[in-house]
Amino acid sequence: MFCPFQLSEDGIEMQFGTNHLGHFLLTNLLLEKMKNTAKSTGIEGRIVNLSSIAHVHTYGHGIRFNKINEKKGYSDKRAYGQSKLANILHIKELTRRFQEEGVNITANAVHPGLIMTPLMRHSKLLMRLLRVFTFFIWKNVPQGASTTCYVALHQNLKGVSGKYFLDNNEKRPSSYARDEALAKKLWNFSEDLISSISKV
Template identity: 60%
Template sequence: MWLFRRKGASGFSSSSTAEQVTNGIDASGLTAIVTGASSGIGLETARVLALHGVHVVMGIRDKSAGEKVKETIVNEIPAAKVDAMELDLSSLASVRKFASEFTSSGRPLNILINNAGVMMPPFELSKDNIELQFATNHLGHFLLTNLLLDTMKKTAHETKREGRIVNVSSESHRRSYKEGIRFDRLNDREGYSRGTAYGQSKLANVLHANELARHLEEDGANVTANSLHPGSDRDQSFPPSWSFSRFCPLHLVDSCLKMFKREPQQPVTWHCIQN
């Protein structure tokens, strides 16, 4: 039982860190792409993977921010193999450019962590005129995965090591629109709900992983695809615009919910390199 920081059958609790759940694992020789690695789950996942010997390629929208993250990781882990590449998941052109540059480098690819995303912004269209959350959280990663899939299959075949694709979804996938994904109304400004649109994009992450996993199994590819709910971040607070804030002070809500939150990097990192 990981609630209240009590250890479960695995020996870990909600307070266990990504380092702790991956302790003793040697992942040297693996190459991973982590999107959205400039902060939060992506940053800690990239750091811990590098700690275990993985060559980490961080896909980050702001290249200068990416270089700072790289410097931070290398300062802590001098032997770390880390690269930062520009990647804006809200732009299909940027996704294509990133994938082209990566594949042209001739690098192998064992792990793809589709983590980057935006959460509950006001209604906005992407550069490709698609609702921003759906464009960034799902479509960008969908295209990226497709463009890198042959490289992952090739790497898995040559190295005899299972490739892993991880879509970082959310429990919010249960709170999509009542009809599921509004394919015919993605850009409906009038019917837009920030939270529900976010849930829609996270539902797309789950469905993408499920269908991709089925195809990979049918093809006999040594690559798996999974989606996961990383858990609620202990450091993440509720935005003041949330409706219940007028009934209960948010600092009290946050304090009460801290006991139900866990370290979100835990399942992401474990899922990538655990045998």
């Protein structure tokens, strides 16, 4: 989170690669198995992407498609926000595809809250300031896991898909996160990016 600019071994900006592209690939690798399992058992499958309220703090057009791996103009905080926006757009497009196919799988995104972990180790000053001024809203790990568990397991959310949750409640995400065209564009971009890496 908020890490300095660096590229992965595959040449992908680290936050985008770690927070979105890896999850996108893993999900796609598991999709057929999930579809078959949901169909054969009649049990709804659920995909939960861990996003963040930071998705509202991204680059000017939401996703820097043409500059995803460029150091120039890189902002550690906006890059993090971009990757978390991508998590929500991913579930939005997954939901559209599931509904189109009539698949018994849901996909939702959650913001776990501010949790006492070393996630912000690259921003020690910001971390100190946040802890001083927002100490009363920080969560421990079990509290932080609550929304994820709720969305993954609670019977009240049967059939609920394409939504964003915070503190066990559905919340309205940013306008970028609700943009269907942006979600489709990100899906295609992610597939192309993975395909180009695979050929190397």
